[in-house]
Amino acid sequence: MKLIDLNRDGGIGANSFYVQLGDLKIVVDCGLHPKKVGRAATPDFSPLRGVPLDLIIITHCHLDHIGSLPVLLREQPRAPVIMTAPSRMLIERMLHNSANVMARQRAEDNIPDYPLFTHDEIDRHASRLTPLSYGHAKKIRGAREEIEVMFHQAGHVAGAAGVEIHHKQRKLFFTGDVLFEAQRTCPAARFPVDHFDTLVMETTRGATERPAGKERVNEVARLVATINETIQRGGSMLIPVFALGRMQEILSIVHDARKFGRVVDCPIYASGLGIDLCDYYDDIARKTKQVNFTRQVLKELKVRPLPRKLEPGRLPAESALYIVSSGMVVENTPSYLIAAALAGHARHTLGFVGYCDPETPGGRLLAAQPGETFLFDKVNLRTKLKAHIVRFELSGHADRDELLDFAIHCRPRAIVLTHGDPPARAWMARALDGKLSKTKVIDPKPLQTYQV
Ligand SMILES: [Zn+2]
Ligand SMILES: [Zn+2]
Numbered sequence: 391m392k393l394i395d396l397n398r399d400g401g402i403g404a405n406s407f408y409v410q411l412g413d414l415k416i417v418v419d420c421g422l423h424p425k426k427v428g429r430a431a432t433p434d435f436s437p438l439r440g441v442p443l444d445l446i447i448i449t450h451c452h453l454d455h456i457g458s459l460p461v462l463l464r465e466q467p468r469a470p471v472i473m474t475a476p477s478r479m480l481i482e483r484m485l486h487n488s489a490n491v492m493a494r495q496r497a498e499d500n501i502p503d504y505p506l507f508t509h510d511e512i513d514r515h516a517s518r519l520t521p522l523s524y525g526h527a528k529k530i531r532g533a534r535e536e537i538e539v540m541f542h543q544a545g546h547v548a549g550a551a552g553v554e555i556h557h558k559q560r561k562l563f564f565t566g567d568v569l570f571e572a573q574r575t576c577p578a579a580r581f582p583v584d585h586f587d588t589l590v591m592e593t594t595r596g597a598t599e600r601p602a603g604k605e606r607v608n609e610v611a612r613l614v615a616t617i618n619e620t621i622q623r624g625g626s627m628l629i630p631v632f633a634l635g636r637m638q639e640i641l642s643i644v645h646d647a648r649k650f651g652r653v654v655d656c657p658i659y660a661s662g663l664g665i666d667l668c669d670y671y672d673d674i675a676r677k678t679k680q681v682n683f684t685r686q687v688l689k690e691l692k693v694r695p696l697p698r699k700l701e702p703g704r705l706p707a708e709s710a711l712y713i714v715s716s717g718m719v720v721e722n723t724p725s726y727l728i729a730a731a732l733a734g735h736a737r738h739t740l741g742f743v744g745y746c747d748p749e750t751p752g753g754r755l756l757a758a759q760p761g762e763t764f765l766f767d768k769v770n771l772r773t774k775l776k777a778h779i780v781r782f783e784l785s786g787h788a789d790r791d792e793l794l795d796f797a798i799h800c801r802p803r804a805i806v807l808t809h810g811d812p813p814a815r816a817w818m819a820r821a822l823d824g825k826l827s828k829t830k831v832i833d834p835k836p837l838q839t840y841q842v
Contacts, residue, residue, distance in 0.1 A: 391562065391841070392410035393806065394407070394408040396417070400835075402810065404420075408438060414444045418446075419448060419456070420456060422458050424454055425750055428506075429506070431506075433462075438462075438466070445470060445530050447564075448477055449553060449564065450544070456485065457488055459485065461506050461507060472521070473521060474522065475521040475523060475677075476678055477549035483663075484634065492506060493505050524541050525540065525542070526540065527540045540555075543579055544568045545568060545577065547634055548575070548635065548681045561585070565581070565589070565590065565591045567809065568788050569788055576635075583799055586800045590806040592788075593808065593810030594810055595785060595787050595793075601783075606783070614643070616741055617653055624709055628714070628728045628729055629711070630717050631715055631744065632664075632717040633667055636744050637667065638671045639786075641688070641713060645687045656709055658694065659693070660712070660713040661714065662715055663715065664714070668688055696712075705731045712724075712725075717744050719746070721751065722768055729751070729755065730773070756781060759775075803829060816833075
């Protein structure tokens with residue numbers, strides 16, 4: 391089997407793998423780097439030049455896995471694309487949103503490459519995107535050989551899948567982004583307990599130890615307590631979230647808490663794509679039963695849209711809870727403007743519930759010391775950090791020890807690390823070497839060909 395990591399920057403970026411099994415040529419995921427811009431944000435497709443793909447597989451609909459798909463589809467006019475049914479329901483909405491964002495960035499930031507694709511292109515390719523149910527084997531035939539593909543529930547977000555691929559006697563497994571614990575909105579991953587020859591495994595939390603006492607249920611309680619403390623001292627709290635998955639999960643947590651009278655009454659602001667995706671989650675829940683969410687949550691929480699024009703330093707005077715994207719507080723997003731408004735005052739709280747790239751404003755806020763001067767450069771605001779900055783271990787990604795256990799159960803001949811910053815991959819490589827001495831652990835260099 392031949393394997394190339396097309397994610398040109400390593401780390402967690404434009405996730406995409408090229409895999410050749412016999413004469414079958416496939417690509418798994420096709421992401422867009424969250425903080426690079428223009429063509430540099432896509433995977434490097436140069437190894438695919440003149441290589442007609444037989445199949446493209448999408449593990450789930452976060453942009454770091456699908457954001458460059460229309461670019462690849464343009465270059466691969468015949469390759470079919472498969473994904474789970476919930477992902478099929480989400481993917482067009484996600485891509486159209488991305489096209490809007492890129493069109494805006496082209497104008498605001500003068501990025502001539504943008505948009506990388508148009509709304510019209512998304513529509514034209516839509517018929518090539520087909521759903522495959524979890525647990526159903528699909529045969530894909532190449533010129534001479536065939537493979538069998540099966541999706542397994544991966545937790546994480548609606549529609550997320552681990553991908554099992556059989557070719558002759560060999561078995562390959564991609565974890566995709568995975569969470570082995572149940573969330574309010576999504577059931578836990580259900581991965582096969584089987585031997586795999588090759589395992590391609592995410593490592594997002596490889597450098598993060600879950601401290602004792604910070605189990606998910608305790609972290610939910612601590613989040614609710616922090617909301618209460620903040621509102622009661624007259625402050626506001628920002629929870630930056632990814633529009634897909636984290637927003638619905640956090641709204642569900644707050645909704646549950648309010649149902650049992652555990653959270654104080656305060657205005658809740660949420661808007662943008664995430665609110666739209668609440669409707670999609672409702673739809674997916676009714677049609678596929680694969681998530682647990684209803685749009686009633688928005689009604690019962692009386693969620694309000696953000697004021698149209700947000701100016702940093704000016705927020706509604708009352709104490710409020712802001713559940714808004716981007717999750718990494720990327721420049722010029724609602725969470726960035728609200729963070730800029732709250733960061734300089736001790737009564738407010740910035741509460742992080744998911745992964746932040748260390749170089750994004752979210753990552754830098756998490757690493758900053760209290761009292762440090764912080765520059766919100768896009769709004770030309772320099773402020774001393776006085777707000778409480780709190781991290782909650784409520785990530786949509788598996789703990790590193792759970793990934794390690796899964797890898798040990800698979801007894802693979804080779805493990806390929808992916809979707810992790812260098813320290814995360816390094817921890818995982820060391821831990822795997824210690825536990826699986828016969829397994830070859832590969833931390834792939836971008837664009838290098840590996841025979842595994
Ligand atoms: Zn993801
Ligand atoms: Zn991801």
